[in-house]
Amino acid sequence: MTDQIQHPGARLNEPAPAFDAPTTHGRKTLADYRGKWLVLFSHPADFTPVCTTEFIAFAKKHDDFAARNTELLGLSIDSHYSHIAWMLNIKEKFGVEIKFPIIADLNMAVAQAYGMIQPGASDTAAVRATFLIDPEGVLRAMVYYPMNAGRSVDEIYRLLVAMQTADEHKCAMPENWTPGKPVIVPTPATPEAAMARASEGYETVDWYFSTRTL
Incomplete structure (x- = not known):
């Protein structure tokens, strides 16, 4: 019975599940991306309209991600040849070249390891899941969208930039x-530090809420 098999999926701030999978650019492993950020994203199926719009958006943003030391890697539970045919179709019909690899996950090994399969949505297709993995192979963020609503690639890029900047400057990022x-x-961790916060030169609303410009 399928309910006897537990697939907890990936968890934040832990090592991302390793994989070794066939792609449109040859076999790829998680280790291949060591030293770079990786955006791993799943889609329900090739040759579907919502997924096509998402892939076009990722392709148009490819160079922006690359400038941030970030690779893109797609995935669906479709065959290698289906991926190739879909990539060629997107180039022919929409004039957009897909430069990043796509995992052919027919045995659902990667999808199961990452929790891309959500039985409430489908037992045989990956939902619109996006995973941001840092250069050390640690899963830093994951975002899930339903089958019938496309994700925002601009938001995924914004999130990446926010996390990279927060890491570099040891700060946190406000909404949007x-x-x-x-x-x-x-935020100060001791009463003494809280008392001193107002005199530290930040834009301080209260001891727990201070901002600065970079």
């Missing part, structure tokens, strides 16, 4: 942060 906006200063 974009470059140029103030960032949040870490």
Whole structure:
């Protein structure tokens, strides 16, 4: 019985599940991306309209991700040849070249390991899941969308930039942060530090809420 098999999927701030899978660019493993950020994203099926719009959006943003030391890697439970035919179709019909690889996950090994299969949506197709993995192979963010609504590639890129900037400057990011906006200063951890916060030169609303510009 399928309910006897537990697939907890990937978990934040833990090593991302390793994989070794066939793609449109040859076999790829998680280790191949060591030293770079990776955006691993699943889609329900090739030759479907919502997925096509998403792939076009990822393809158009490819160079922006690359400039951020970030690789893109798609996945669906379709064959290698289906992926190739769909890529060629997108180039022919929409004039957009898909430069990133796509995993052919026919045995659902990668999808199961990452929790891309959601039985409430489908037992045989991956939902619209997106995983951001850092250069050390640690899963830093994951975002799920339903089958009938396409994800925002711009938001995924914004999230990537926010996380990279937060790591570099040891800060946190407010709602919808974009470059140029103030960032949040870490909250004081002791009463003494809280008392001193107002005199530290930040834009301080209260001891727990201070911002600064980068």
